[in-house]
Amino acid sequence: MSAHTLQLMIVLTVLSFIGNNMNRPDKEKQHYYCEYCGKKFPDVRQLTSATCPRHPDGSNKGHHKLYEGSEKQEYTCKYCGKKFPSIQVMTGGQCVNHPKGTNKGPHAPAL
Ligand SMILES: [Zn+2]
Ligand SMILES: [Zn+2]
Structure with missing residues (x-):
């Protein structure tokens, strides 16, 4: 094997390594x-199998x-448009524009 071939193989190995890292899905x-x-x-199965308070x-x-x-960085209520830092904070508050009536239910996140 010539030195040139070896050099080429190293370059290809490095390139495929970089490629693998870039294509890796961010599962975490x-x-x-x-x-x-x-x-x-962490997954939908756990979410849908547990009861919601x-x-x-x-x-x-x-x-x-x-x-x-x-x-998102910020979540918007689909009924009143108020913005919240998380869904947890949003759904902990009552919505003045709730379909069931004023403050008859929590804010709900728009998609
Ligand atoms: Zn829940
Ligand atoms: Zn709302």
Whole structure:
């Protein structure tokens, strides 16, 4: 094997290493949130199999519901437009524009 071939192989190895790192999905960073309570889960199965303390039918009367929007810096209530730093903070407050009536239910995150 010539020195040139060896050099080429090293370059290719380094390139494929960089490529693998760039294509690696960021699984650690992916989180799933409940739309009702804002609790964070590492996967959807865990989210939907646990009961939700802020379920609309009553505390722990149903399972968490997957929030299908993306992770954001700021979440906007789809009823009143108020902004919150997290779904957990948002759903802890009552919404003046709630469909059931003023302050008859919590804010809900827009997607
Ligand atoms: Zn929940
Ligand atoms: Zn609201």
